[in-house]
Amino acid sequence: MSARYDVVGIGNAIVDVLAQADDAFLTRHNMTKGTMALIDTDTADTLYEDMASAIECSGGSAANTIACLASLGGKGAFIGKVKNDQLGKVFNHDIKAIGVDFPTEAATEGPPTARCLINVTPDAERTMSTFLGACVELSAEDVDTNVVRNAKVTYLEGYLWDREEAKAAFVKAAQQAHDAGREVSLSLSDPFCVDRHRESFLELVENHIDILFANEDEIKALYQVDTFDAALQHVRGHCNIAALTRSSHGSVVVSGDEVHVVDAEPNVTVIDTTGAGDAYAAGFLFGYTDGGQDDLVHCARLGGIAAAEIISHFGARPETPLDEVVKSKLG
Amino acid sequence: MSARYDVVGIGNAIVDVLAQADDAFLTRHNMTKGTMALIDTDTADTLYEDMASAIECSGGSAANTIACLASLGGKGAFIGKVKNDQLGKVFNHDIKAIGVDFPTEAATEGPPTARCLINVTPDAERTMSTFLGACVELSAEDVDTNVVRNAKVTYLEGYLWDREEAKAAFVKAAQQAHDAGREVSLSLSDPFCVDRHRESFLELVENHIDILFANEDEIKALYQVDTFDAALQHVRGHCNIAALTRSSHGSVVVSGDEVHVVDAEPNVTVIDTTGAGDAYAAGFLFGYTDGGQDDLVHCARLGGIAAAEIISHFGARPETPLDEVVKSKLG
Numbered sequence: 001m002s003a004r005y006d007v008v009g010i011g012n013a014i015v016d017v018l019a020q021a022d023d024a025f026l027t028r029h030n031m032t033k034g035t036m037a038l039i040d041t042d043t044a045d046t047l048y049e050d051m052a053s054a055i056e057c058s059g060g061s062a063a064n065t066i067a068c069l070a071s072l073g074g075k076g077a078f079i080g081k082v083k084n085d086q087l088g089k090v091f092n093h094d095i096k097a098i099g100v101d102f103p104t105e106a107a108t109e110g111p112p113t114a115r116c117l118i119n120v121t122p123d124a125e126r127t128m129s130t131f132l133g134a135c136v137e138l139s140a141e142d143v144d145t146n147v148v149r150n151a152k153v154t155y156l157e158g159y160l161w162d163r164e165e166a167k168a169a170f171v172k173a174a175q176q177a178h179d180a181g182r183e184v185s186l187s188l189s190d191p192f193c194v195d196r197h198r199e200s201f202l203e204l205v206e207n208h209i210d211i212l213f214a215n216e217d218e219i220k221a222l223y224q225v226d227t228f229d230a231a232l233q234h235v236r237g238h239c240n241i242a243a244l245t246r247s248s249h250g251s252v253v254v255s256g257d258e259v260h261v262v263d264a265e266p267n268v269t270v271i272d273t274t275g276a277g278d279a280y281a282a283g284f285l286f287g288y289t290d291g292g293q294d295d296l297v298h299c300a301r302l303g304g305i306a307a308a309e310i311i312s313h314f315g316a317r318p319e320t321p322l323d324e325v326v327k328s329k330l331g
Numbered sequence: 332m333s334a335r336y337d338v339v340g341i342g343n344a345i346v347d348v349l350a351q352a353d354d355a356f357l358t359r360h361n362m363t364k365g366t367m368a369l370i371d372t373d374t375a376d377t378l379y380e381d382m383a384s385a386i387e388c389s390g391g392s393a394a395n396t397i398a399c400l401a402s403l404g405g406k407g408a409f410i411g412k413v414k415n416d417q418l419g420k421v422f423n424h425d426i427k428a429i430g431v432d433f434p435t436e437a438a439t440e441g442p443p444t445a446r447c448l449i450n451v452t453p454d455a456e457r458t459m460s461t462f463l464g465a466c467v468e469l470s471a472e473d474v475d476t477n478v479v480r481n482a483k484v485t486y487l488e489g490y491l492w493d494r495e496e497a498k499a500a501f502v503k504a505a506q507q508a509h510d511a512g513r514e515v516s517l518s519l520s521d522p523f524c525v526d527r528h529r530e531s532f533l534e535l536v537e538n539h540i541d542i543l544f545a546n547e548d549e550i551k552a553l554y555q556v557d558t559f560d561a562a563l564q565h566v567r568g569h570c571n572i573a574a575l576t577r578s579s580h581g582s583v584v585v586s587g588d589e590v591h592v593v594d595a596e597p598n599v600t601v602i603d604t605t606g607a608g609d610a611y612a613a614g615f616l617f618g619y620t621d622g623g624q625d626d627l628v629h630c631a632r633l634g635g636i637a638a639a640e641i642i643s644h645f646g647a648r649p650e651t652p653l654d655e656v657v658k659s660k661l662g
Contacts, residue, residue, distance in 0.1 A: 019428075048424060051428060052428050052429075053389070053398070053424075053648055054388075054421075054424070054428070055386050055387065055388040056386065056387040056388065056421060067384070085416075085417055086443070086444075087417050090385075090387060093379060093382075093384075093385070094384040094385060095384075097382065097383050097384040097385075098383075113417075319351075319645075
């Protein structure tokens, strides 16, 4: 069956607040570098107060992926919850402006649009503190059956697993996708997120996920092993395809008997790693849904190219259209 | 008398919404490249709808200047009006985070915090459409006498001249500053702004301004002449100091019999010229209030260094602390 969308993403609809910080800042606020922590309103206020002058741009893990997919030339849709406030309008504008369908209605009451306070240290690592705000309003009702059934791949971010209602939305979407003969993809999102939900992630990966995305820390956390290779051996056979990212070491893609080790793009000046994994997933899924199912190396290469653009500047959405970047690299 | 502040800026408190656009976009929306136009709510909505995915960061001409002054190590205060909404909180956070005192109370009702929709074309020029929002609430009452009397220089943006109440605030501040034996500085802001208010700007420059900032287009508009040199000859003697910026041609500083032609910083890759003039004024005034009254070339050089940092990235606030930039350039 033909599909209206290449990928539909379901995730938290978040506006990023990006500022520079030093390591002492992270220590002072008990943060673990490179990870995401959920924070409440009071903590968000206190933390923001102490942060440096910032820029705001649309974010959210799955939303970033779909935005990058659209920038690559893919057709994407996104399901996620904002409030109809100023930041909600910013999120709505940005994702539509890049060419993504965004059918979810904004909440008219309840908490404000979600914010992710991102502190970027001089080593270009980002440390994230997320105030979920209106995202807590996302429920199974927001999963647009029509959209999910019409997407080649339904892409879910692991962060959704942190809330029961979002998890219900997640499960509903996965079932609908499979019922329609589509594929389901998951990003593990964060090692602490994996720690919080290991059992159910393992069950999910083993039985319901066709394409898994994880970085080195996340896949090691999932299988509670110390080395990347041990995690690699575990994941083989557990889902149809696993694409494992390793920062400057590139990525490793596993599918049945196939194992590919693909180098990262060379000569990238890394400014801010926010959204690197999201962009990789976008490149990979763009290649995959664009006829590249039998060439996973090509998919991984596209992932690496998309990630390289994103980490070369502040923020998790592309500054240069990704289709142009790909053209300049691959011709 | 010793001063608590080096400079107090009075201007519109604005959040910038920056997106990339092509020349056809400007034509379609009847925009004049490189200038600022005031727009109403409806136009703001229509224009935003058509804009590309954007980033948000604090802006406002005089506010940018004071933020850059603080980043250089100067002590600054800013007077301007936001509403207590999400974007107002962003503005308030960013200017305080960079070390500026911001005593003006946020409005609790009326229009939302001002936005400037900035479209940046591939030639790095910015074209601005400003929805003034809560700025229309700024009045003479907001001019904190204590702050103005305690600042070595009171810096005013020409944009304030577009509204009678803001003009009243402007005049009150200038009088208070002079009464306290302080100096008053004005930026002409925009050639169309000069066209709208030529007579009163001329009167102001001749009788009330100690330090004038203008770019080439603005000073030519003020004196209705065709060449930079003709404008230069006009301005000599009309105010104590005039610092005239000429983009890649650097700046020309005039004071009585002195005329200095100072080159721009070399080897700058220009990404976005938003805030270049604001940053120049900051560098100049930092040098001036930091004991450099008798070395206007040094002041102009600091202006050029600050502007070079600002135009090397998206947005009008520094990404690298300007005191570090100056140190690396001047030792």
